[in-house]
Amino acid sequence: MRMKIIAGAALFLIAAASCVSQKYDYPFRNPDLPIDERVDDLLSRLTPEEKVGQMMNQTPAIERLGIPPYDWWNEALHGVARAGKATVFPQAIGLAATFDDEALLKTFTMVSDEARAKYHQYQKDKEYDRYKGLTFWTPNINIFRDPRWGRGMETYGEDPYLTGRMGLAVVKGLQGNDPDYYKTHACAKHYAVHSGPEWNRHEFDVEVTPRDLWLTYLPAFEQLVKEGDVQEVMCAYNRYEGKPCCGSDKLLIDILRNSWGYKGIILSDCGAIDDFWQKDKNTPRHETHPDAESASIDAVRSGTDLECGGSYRSLKKALKDGTLKESDLDESLRRLFKARFELGMFDPDDKVSYAKIPYNVVESKQHIQQALEMARKSMVLLKNKNNVLPLNKSIKKIAVVGPNAADSTMLWANYNGFPTKTVTILEGIRNKVPGAEVIYQLGCNHTDNFVMQDMGDKITSNAGTGFLAEYFNNTEFKGEPVFKGLAQSLHYTTGGNTQFAPNVNLSDFTARFTGVFEAPVTGDIDFELSGNDGIRLYIDNAVVSEMWESEYTAFRKYTLKAEKGKKYAVKIEYMQRSGMADLNFSVGVRKPVDFAGTAANVKDADVIVFVGGISPRLEGEEMPVDAEGFRKGDRTNIELPKVQQEMVKALKATGKPVVYVVCTGSALALNWEDANVDAILNAWYGGQEGGTAVADILFGDYNPAGRLPITFYKSVDQLPDFEDYSMKGRTYRYMTQVPLYPFGYGLSYTTFAYQNAKLSASKIGTKDKVTLTVDVKNIGKRDGDEVVQIYIKNPNDPEGPIKALKGFKRVSVKAGASEKVSIELDQKAFYSFSDATQTLEVKPGSYKILYGGSSADSALQGIDLKIE
The missing domain is CATH 2.60.40.10 (Immunoglobulins)
Structure with a gap:
């Protein structure tokens, strides 16, 4: 237990207490008192209404006591997320592929350094909103039991032992080793037996045998509690044995509290308590309780101390009705306030060693170098026919093709921060061989059978090439923007809980994008938009397309009769009110995918590097995705999208060596590719230095050694039903069939x-x-x-x-x-x-x-x- 305990005689304690009134406004402010005494003092000063307010993630200020607001919700899945500049390391599944928990501990020590530096700067600036605190809801230690689960990329793979080891490194790196204060909080999530599907997670009742529960789904959680001293545990959306996890006495009381001796905070996943009682025709829910009051009472009595959401407001009524006692709240509040004291939130900075971490550690050279090192370590060489890799740096001409080659945000995955600079795979290759001719062809998109002859580079603003973007955390464009900057690409979604930009809400926000388009040709040029709740397109200050306060519209096109060289003022207004935000804008001429034409354009290259796979805009958390093979962030099959398969076949038909760089957060059925292309490198979502790492491996400056933390199956035919949580036939531990690539597999030079x-x-x-x-x-x-x-x-x-x-x-x-x-x-x-x-x-x-x-x-x- 990390707390300062005053030793000595009772007389000394009395003397110390007598100084409190002279030096501190209240005893709870005195850092020299034992934490339990400070908690007792603070609790004694709170009204019942104030106590309820402190049990939801957005805690209001208690101004009369000088306590500022605090939002418990923060993210650090693979770097500090959602609050501006931060180092972006590879996605968690890629970190798992390093099979190096010592390097992961070093990485998350850097992450917590950035977290502390940012927190103390926010405190100085009196910024108390979301994503600016010290309580991080990571790691995700659910078992990636089925490759169709879109959130599997957030985990450390399919094996309980690997997951426990890697999760333990994350917890230790985040929480630090100071004897007096926790550096930050880590949170083991989502407890328990949770790994998809996304489309029914708010109503799904998991059935699992005791054997699978204890051998597969619980070991990592137990390890983080008993060995890692993890300070927070998040209960999951789904039900277990008929009860929502956040109201499960078996999971929360019998196992977590009583059997494992857990004394930390239990918090709900966001909106999980709503699922107990709310009725929603669009999103079916558990509906195990008649109203918010009964749901909240059950959750509190089961041990859920903190709600991410607003159902706990009903606890005020429960207190008045006498259906809940104030002492029931105090049990949770003791844990919540003890945590804040142990993080040093009520103490002067000169008492907290972590307050001395300078802000310049954020995205420092050392941290960027570590992002590169982890990206290198994560990448898995799946095939290398006739040792085509590594490539010779004296190569004359390289063709780079594919939808992931020049995509920087793909490398960030989800739950991400915002790096100052991201090296795409195309850039990485060009930087590695500056003397070679590197030709780039998009070739195809991830799933569509068409491509845009993109003219987005013809849009400029006073911010540079691209739109000037302004974001407002309201739906009326009121006040000053919370973020203002350059937007070179307007392909955004908050599916997977990804922000549009730093400090921007996940819901209830507006955005304005302004720029000037200079037509490169005379003729028809298409402006294509899709969005939800509200989107307007202005050309020369006139509205030419509008979908405002409407249901989600998949596609809207406006055709401009353009004159070459003429400049057109372009403005897009976007409004999002509920659910997940989704905005896409493209300008250019839509054309069918030209497989033969792309192949003809690259046939003279010495080698063709195809950079494909999938994208965090296709897989992730409960996403509004409607493409063949995908469903609400999950997948219905594990094949590569057909358009990419056909493109790779066309490239292979040139007779030139084809190297396939696969970007993915999960397993893919690369059967034809394994049999026919010359080399396959699985690059995951590699973070801000992912492009450099790919180039280092392709050209032999780094010898790959990543290993698969998941089984790569040949098809979904090798898998049980997605909704079946039995481990029979799943993962390398229980699979009797021969996979495409086994767990732990990876080649070397x-x-x-x-x-x-x-x-x-x-x-x-x-x-x-x-x-x-x-x-x-x-x-x-x-x-x-x-x-x-x-x-x-x-x-x-x-x-x-x-x-x-x-x-x-x-x-x-x-x-x-x-x-x-x-x-x-x-x-x-x-x-x-x-x-x-x-x-x-x-x-x-x-x-x-x-x-x-x-x-x-x-x-x-x-x-x-x-x-x-």
Whole structure:
């Protein structure tokens, strides 16, 4: 417990207390008093109405006590999010692919440095709104059990052990190691048994066996609670055994509080309490309670201390009705205020060591370098036929094609911050080989069978090439903009909880975009718009297209009879009132995808690099996406979109080597590509330095060593139903079929051999540990990293996993050299689930310890171990 406790005689305590009135307005302001005393003092001064207000994420100020407002909602999934400049690291699934929790700890220590620096600057500027606090709702440690789930990219993959190790590193990096104060709060989410589908998460009742609950869905949460001292846990939207998770006494009281001894804060996912009682024809909900009051009472009594939402306002009525006691609120409020004291929010900056972190750490050179390093470490080489990679830097002509090649915001993924500079994959390649001719062709979009002959670069403003964008956190364009800047591309969505711009609401906002369009040709030029709630297009100050206070309109086109060289004033007004915001604008001439034409334009290149895959504008959290293969942020299949498949086939038909750079947050069925293209590099959503990292790998300045944290299936035919939460047939742990690429898989530009493997003992007791030691030799000609993986096969539990990851270590090995790797396996590594006792236990018997560079049986060697 991190608190200052005054030691010594009672007389000293009395003397110290007597100084309070002289130095501090109230005892709760005195940093030298024990935190429990400070909490008691503060609680004693609050009215019932004030107490209710402090149990929702947007807490109002208590001006008479000098307490400013505070919003608990902040995000840091892969860097500080949504509040202006920050370093953007690779998306979480890419971080998982590093298989390097030490590097992840370093990364999130940097993230929390930026968080603290930004927080203290906001406090000085008296900015108290959302995304400016110290309580971060990350990491997402749900199990990525099915590749169709759009939010899987926010997780650390399909394996409970990997998820626990990586999640633990995030928590430690965020919360720090100061003996007196937490650096920030981390939050383990979404508890529990939550991983899609997105379209029914507000009404879905999960059915899962106790075995799957304890072996798959709970281990990472337990680890973060018991080993990580995680300070917040977010309960999920879905139901479990008939009860919404935020009102589940089994999950919140029996397991989390009583069994694991968790003493921190439980908070609801945003709007989760609304799902208990609200009726909505567009979004079906649980409707387990008749009204907000009964729903809120149940949530509080089940231990949900903080609501993200507004249902808890009804607690005022519950107090008046006598259906809830003020003491019931106090139990939660003690946890909430204790947290704020432990973060130093009520103490002078000179008492809080973290207040000394300078603002210039935000997106500093060191942090950008770490973003590059993590991007390099994350990327997984899936195929390298005839060693076509790495490419020779003396190459004369390179063609770069595809919808992700020049897309910077794709690299940010979702729940993102805003970097000052993002290196696209196209830029990365051009920067790497400045002497080569690099030709770029869009070729095709992600899913559409047409492309725009884009003329967006003909729009300019006083901010530069592109629109001048102004955003207002109201629906009437009132007051001063909350953000003003350059918008080069108008393709936005708040699906996946992504902001349009820093400091802009996710809902109830307006935007104005102004610029001048200089027509490059004479003839018809199309201005294409789509949006929801309200959108207007002005040409030369006249409204030419309007959809205002209307339902979502998928597409609207205005055709301008343009004269070459003439300038036209363009203004777009956008209004979003409810639900998710979505805005798209393009200007140019729409044409069908020309597969043959694109191939003809690049056929003289020495190599063709196709940069495709999917996009965070297609997969994510409950998104308004209506494209073939996608549904509300999830996917209905895992194939590449057809238009990309056909484009790659056309490029391959040129006879030139084709290197496929895949950007994705989840598994793709790359069957034709695996059989036909020359090389495949999975680059995930690589963050602000993703383009540099891709180029470093393509041209051999970095030897890839990322490993898949998820199974790449051949098709959805290898998967059970998406809504079936049973683990049977899912992930490498229970799958009996052969996947396209197995969990833990990844190629290198060198080769490793495992030698002299031995266990510290051939027999151990059920409570003992054992250590595997093995020499890893680099028998190739390049320095490189190897990810040593240990799996345990437990024949004593036929209903358990076929094999399960229980240890890993990423090591760097020079060409021709060896590194000795030792990995300890503790009692938990051998846990089985007992159907008889409904508990985890170590069963005596023979076990197989498997070690190697992938989960595939062909990549593993084994040693027998006897447990007695």
